[in-house]
Amino acid sequence: DTAVSQTPKYLVTQMGNDKSIKCEQNLGHDTMYWYKQDSKKFLKIMFSYNNKELIINETVPNRFSPKSPDKAHLNLHINSLELGDSAVYFCASSQDLVPGNTIYFGEGSWLTVV
Amino acid sequence: AQSVTQLDSQVPVFEEAPVELRCNYSSSVSVYLFWYVQYPNQGLQLLLKYLSGSTLVKGINGFEAEFNKSQTSFHLRKPSVHISDTAEYFCAVSGGNDYKLSFGAGTTVTVRA
Numbered sequence: 001d002t003a004v005s006q007t008p009k010y011l012v013t014q015m016g017n018d019k020s021i022k023c024e025q026n027l028g029h030d031t032m033y034w035y036k037q038d039s040k041k042f043l044k045i046m047f048s049y050n051n052k053e054l055i056i057n058e059t060v061p062n063r064f065s066p067k068s069p070d071k072a073h074l075n076l077h078i079n080s081l082e083l084g085d086s087a088v089y090f091c092a093s094s095q096d097l098v099p100g101n102t103i104y105f106g107e108g109s110w111l112t113v114v
Numbered sequence: 115a116q117s118v119t120q121l122d123s124q125v126p127v128f129e130e131a132p133v134e135l136r137c138n139y140s141s142s143v144s145v146y147l148f149w150y151v152q153y154p155n156q157g158l159q160l161l162l163k164y165l166s167g168s169t170l171v172k173g174i175n176g177f178e179a180e181f182n183k184s185q186t187s188f189h190l191r192k193p194s195v196h197i198s199d200t201a202e203y204f205c206a207v208s209g210g211n212d213y214k215l216s217f218g219a220g221t222t223v224t225v226r227a
Contacts, residue, residue: 004157031213041152041202041220041222042219042220043204043217045216048214090157090158094213097213098213099208099211099212099213100165101213102148105159107156107157108156108157
């Protein structure tokens with residue numbers, strides 16, 4: 001069973017479109033995240049949610065809107081896509097907000113904006 | 115806030131040779147240190163982590179790392195690599211009241227026959 005699963009894995013879309021990436025974890029974790037990996041492979045946190053509540057928003061443009069319908073799901077919606085949004089987006093989860101917890105990552109969603 | 119610096123961006127190595135990937139951290143509080151591996155076109159997988167206790171940490175796939183507080187380092191080692199170890203390796207840190215991971219820039223390991 002996949003612990004953290006996200007769909008789609010690959011997404012090619014035109015500038016200006018709106019797209020969503022879905023994420024689900026079956027680990028029973030309270031905390032979920034979205035990370036962005038740029039073309040130089042640098043990983044940066046975008047958002048974190050704990051029990052469906054937003055905890056961190058790392059100065060991400062308003063065009064990015066996460067939604068957590070329940071603590072097992074954290075979806076990412078992106079409006080008005082720009083070329084610079086092309087990246088790999090990783091969903092992740094951890095047991096809770098205790099420092100030192102292992103963070104489990106999904107397989108990634110490769111977004112290409114053309 | 116915590117941060118990590120991975121000192122090598124690329125490490126080419128021959129099969130069955132040893133490899134060491136260097137990671138230094140910066141923090142004013144106690145830290146938790148992690149090494150993750152990313153195989154091509156895949157997500158990140160935890161190799162090992164240091165929370166406390168023994169400074170030598172053993173992980174999966176024959177990897178180990180040593181926490182050195184005086185040198186603020188957490189270097190990753192493997193005594194004999196395989197072709198399948200070709201991947202991107204990330205050092206990461208959390209600590210104090212900060213639960214989120216801050217990642218280094220990554221080290222690309224390429225194993226050649």
